[in-house]
Amino acid sequence: MKHKGLKMKTISYFVIICVLSGMIDSTVSSSAIKQSFFPEQTYTSDNLSSHGSSSDILEMIQQVNASTLRTYIQTIQEFGPHPTGSSACETLGEYLYDTLSSFHVSVRYDPWRYKLHSGRNIEATLLGTESDNIVVVSAHYDSISISPGGNDDGSGVAVVLAAADILSHFSFNCTIRFVLFSGEEQGLLGSHEYVQNASRNGEHIIGDLQLDGVGCASTSDDGSKIKHHSNNESFWMVDISTNIASKYHDEIGLDVIGLPHVTFSDHESFVEYHYDASYFWEYGLTPFYHTSEDTLEHMNMTYLAKVCKLTVGTLASIAELHPLLSNDDLGISIKGRVLAFPCQFAVRVKNKNSMIDTANVTINVAIRNLRTGEYVIVNIHTGSIPCNWTFTKEIATVWEFKTNGRQYSNQFISLDVTIRGIKDDVTLYISQRRTGVIVANSIFLFPFFKASSY
Template identity: 30%
Template sequence: MKKLTIFLWAALAAGNVSAQTLIQAYKNRADLVSQTSITSNLQEFSNLGIKTTGSLNNANTLAWIKNKYTSYGYSASQIVEDPFTFGSTSSKNLVITKTGTLYPDKYVIICGHYDTVTGPGTNDNGSGTSVILEVAKILKDVPTEYSIKFIHFSGEEQGLYGSSHYANNIAYQNGVKKLDIKLVFNLDQVGGKLGKTNTKIVCERDTAGQSGNNAASNTVTQQLATCTTLYSPLQTSISNAYASDYIPFEQKGYVITGFYEYTRSYTEHTVNDTFTNVDPVYVFKVAKAAVGAMQHFATASSVITAVSADKEKPVKSLESVKIYPSPAKDILTVELPDPMIKDFTVEITDLQGLSVLKVANKSQMNVSRLKNGIYLCTVKTEGSSITRKIIIEK
């Protein structure tokens, strides 16, 4: 019963759909994780060699990650390099931003480092890097209420330099929080070791540093564990966060959680941290859990799509429909993902389910007569429907 509680809440937040519908929609996307893609990314990361912060290999790895996002369809404006320096060493973080539909200025961060020491670091942290890339690929066109930042940090191995720079100079400036961050979800060393039993993942919570964010961290970490069992075959263990890229955020009062391998590989920081020693199937399972968790944390949409009996008329998904602006004052616009869709309805209901406005085949609606507040906007076509929250504010 406790497991369903957070998803009943999430279902309401996502637009008054049933918990079963929401969970199924999230599971469908988690099932899109590709073992081939995970294995390929782990191999390519390993082949880039030792990625010491500030080295040529480190810069080449940054370019490799950047090219991945470009291939997924992220625009140049979404991909930002974040340079930093410590001592005589210079490097860059890579930050990719996906804007939320309802809370564009509140962020869920999923992050991990790409720098290594001694070996190619396929587990520490090519595994976390590969998972983040897979999450970004699958969620690229999935509407989420909260914005997502996919961040790849450098300088972690030398002392969390990249994440400290970002937390202290971008997220937090001159004693003031500049970024409204819902939570930071860190992935570090989630590759296991080939040949060992890798059936469990550690979900990390905040138990040190500032005490004011501990309770919230415990809550989201419990949610992370629930998502893991819902969307992957992995079992979970709750442990403490330490010594990775979420710590500088925790020190600024932000809420953190994370993944770390349960059965230790002990290849980190050695020449043995190679592709031949990592468990790609385990990384695949971690990615499924991460896709499910990120949908929950960022409140992804739930879409009910039917299969058309007429193969000549395939059902068009409304997954990427745009409803804007929110808040809306006078005119609300519905932008369908396929301009060829001509037969559709748009209905606005209040939170009690009472219909307050309904139109057919119109992309713009006059909402000026509606009172200020939160409403649900449902777009329906043949065989597909989607519900989003909107805000009316004058």
């Protein structure tokens, strides 16, 4: 969206982490003791009002054309069944690459390999103006071996192509990536490799919006609703789409039905690596799913155009996020090299102009065995718990917290601290990793790893 000035306020965070006594229970797996990384995050209509220009979003929505979507799907199904690894999938990928290259975006292939499977994802990037935050909209372009893939997932691909064309004529605060995955029908293979690499590279993806099967509606009721699935951490995306659908109801004509997370499309790969992600899915069921009859003739282009309008508006809202704070305003400081108490810290917010401001943040503190990656276990008066704490606060000036605990065994550890913005500060993110060793019921942090980031 057209860029607006960014009002800056300065924040100074001091995080004091202290840890005593903990041990690894070798009989407990890391999956068994792993806790939810981030709690529920929710947008309100008040938050949404600052996310962009209504006139711009209306202009974008009005550019959605059902005939263009029809042409995309007709072309896709003319390739016939195109499972990953087939020549048809390869040729279709070249068509999609060329189509995206005709827009004002940079395009690349993202090759992947998993065991006996290999393929190429296609990524188009619209760079943001001020932020390293990334918003992803995605679909998969492979089909099963008997289906031409008109709706599954030609419909999602068509929406991604149309959104890339429309949004590429605007500028946004956040970078937008338009990603088409292969290997979805074999078990989310392409998206898994893509997100794994993004996580390893430390990319700050604030959310993925997946479209998979969004073009069928056989009744008027089906044609007036869209399902939006998410987990608690990603529910803010549902809130934004709901507000867009409500604000532009005359132009879009859809009601958003927020539903719990499901795992059977590529957004699940993002969730697996602790990124926020959600999934648009048509409201009604189609009898042509995974059959040779999954074709344009059984789809509803009026409905698909509605979904495309909602997608464009939702993406524009998310990507336009203009926080009052930037990542440069955040800092993590761990005080001391010999630590006491499992978790003790203070977070302070200070405005350089002596004005009081607040920061909406989630703070995660995790202590893991450096060799196994499992959380260190600390004993408290009510029993044993893993050293993985998450706190969500709106902090005005200072907030302090301390936990109790005792009894550790000697082990090398990593201590990770992550501050992540929520609500109107959702684009904020900073993390730090320190390493150390537990000896005689104390944690000694290694000075030569101080202030390392990951």
